[in-house]
Amino acid sequence: xxxxxxxxxxxxxxAGSTWALERAVKLATTNEARLTVMDVISDRETSAxxxxxxxxxxxxxxxxxxxxxxDELIAGFREHDDLIYSRVxxxxxxxxxxxxxxxxxxxxxxxxxxxxxxxxxxLLGSTDLHLLRKCPCPVWIDRPAVSHPYRNILAAVNPSExxxxxxxxxxxxLASSLASRESAQLSVVHAxxxxxxxTLRNGRGRISGKELELLIETTRxxxxxxxxxxxxxxxxxxxxxxxxxxxxxxxxxxxxLGSRMDADxxxxxxxxxxxxxxxxxxxxxxxxxxxxxxxxLAVKPESxxxxxxxxxx
Numbered sequence: 001x002x003x004x005x006x007x008x009x010x011x012x013x014x015a016g017s018t019w020a021l022e023r024a025v026k027l028a029t030t031n032e033a034r035l036t037v038m039d040v041i042s043d044r045e046t047s048a049x050x051x052x053x054x055x056x057x058x059x060x061x062x063x064x065x066x067x068x069x070x071d072e073l074i075a076g077f078r079e080h081d082d083l084i085y086s087r088v089x090x091x092x093x094x095x096x097x098x099x100x101x102x103x104x105x106x107x108x109x110x111x112x113x114x115x116x117x118x119x120x121x122x123l124l125g126s127t128d129l130h131l132l133r134k135c136p137c138p139v140w141i142d143r144p145a146v147s148h149p150y151r152n153i154l155a156a157v158n159p160s161e162x163x164x165x166x167x168x169x170x171x172x173x174l175a176s177s178l179a180s181r182e183s184a185q186l187s188v189v190h191a192x193x194x195x196x197x198x199t200l201r202n203g204r205g206r207i208s209g210k211e212l213e214l215l216i217e218t219t220r221x222x223x224x225x226x227x228x229x230x231x232x233x234x235x236x237x238x239x240x241x242x243x244x245x246x247x248x249x250x251x252x253x254x255x256x257l258g259s260r261m262d263a264d265x266x267x268x269x270x271x272x273x274x275x276x277x278x279x280x281x282x283x284x285x286x287x288x289x290x291x292x293x294x295x296x297l298a299v300k301p302e303s304x305x306x307x308x309x310x311x312x313x
Contacts, residue, residue, distance in 0.1 A: 004108045006105055010039070040096045102306070103310060109131060109138070109140065110140040132270065141295060146264040150295075152261050153178060153265045154188075155171050159229070167269025169230065178267070192223045192246070250288070254292075258293075266294040268285070
């Protein structure tokens with residue numbers, strides 16, 4: 001976790017201290033990192049009459065009020081005031097957060113989960129999902145119901161994909177470092193399936209059961225080798241008690257395993273479709289994000305390009 005030196009915490013309208021903010025402060029202190037606490041107000045049009053009456057723009061009043069709230073919020077961490085800064089932007093919340101990342105080189109975005117009003121706390125709000133989909137740096141969404149510190153951390157890796165782009169190595173770096181820092185149990189899962197199995201089993205390309213089982217076992221062996229190659233650097237292998245090589249639907253397999261082990265944090269990679277910035281391959285990551293009850297630390301490959309861009313001067 002020492003890799004993070006310029007952390008951005010998005011308050012998302014919350015004027016009070018949260019576990020997520022406390023975790024961000026602790027991480028910044030441990031890493032001797034810069035921490036910026038940011039919030040965003042939506043742009044409001046001010047009529048000429050109201051502007052004349054107020055003597056200023058409505059946005060300016062709202063910005064000043066929110067800036068005061070942020071200053072009061074970080075005052076509770078006064079012993080770390082040399083590391084913490086505050087900032088208020090105007091615009092669309094997730095867009096301004098991502099622009100701040102692009103403009104200031106933040107290497108991690110942290111925030112508390114904010115489920116939609118009236119829906120299950122397991123669901124993520126639209127801003128959470130926009131950041132997970134489109135922010136180029138790692139995004140850490142902390143759910144309020146999980147343990148503090150974390151007790152069980154689950155790293156979901158996929159070293160078999162050619163498009164992995166280094167995600168699995170980064171997932172393992174972060175998950176193992178965080179497990180050590182929080183004295184948590186680290187588990188690793190690689191869920192896999194053999195492409196075309198349904199067609200080979202029941203479709204026009206149907207083959208004998210013996211041939212199919214041989215292909216499945218060959219695929220399993222290939223996956224195991226690639227997983228072992230990844231884990232060797234971390235003193236683990238696929239035979240370890242805390243490593244799970246599971247055949248099955250990716251999202252459901254990871255979610256069910258995380259539920260059984262009561263995972264507090266899921267560390268995972270999100271991989272963009274080639275040529276389409278800001279999107280996942282298929283619905284696997286999307287489904288997993290919306291069905292797990294764990295906090296989420298999501299990373300993207302180095303080649304990821306955000307669909308959000310800076311405004312040219």
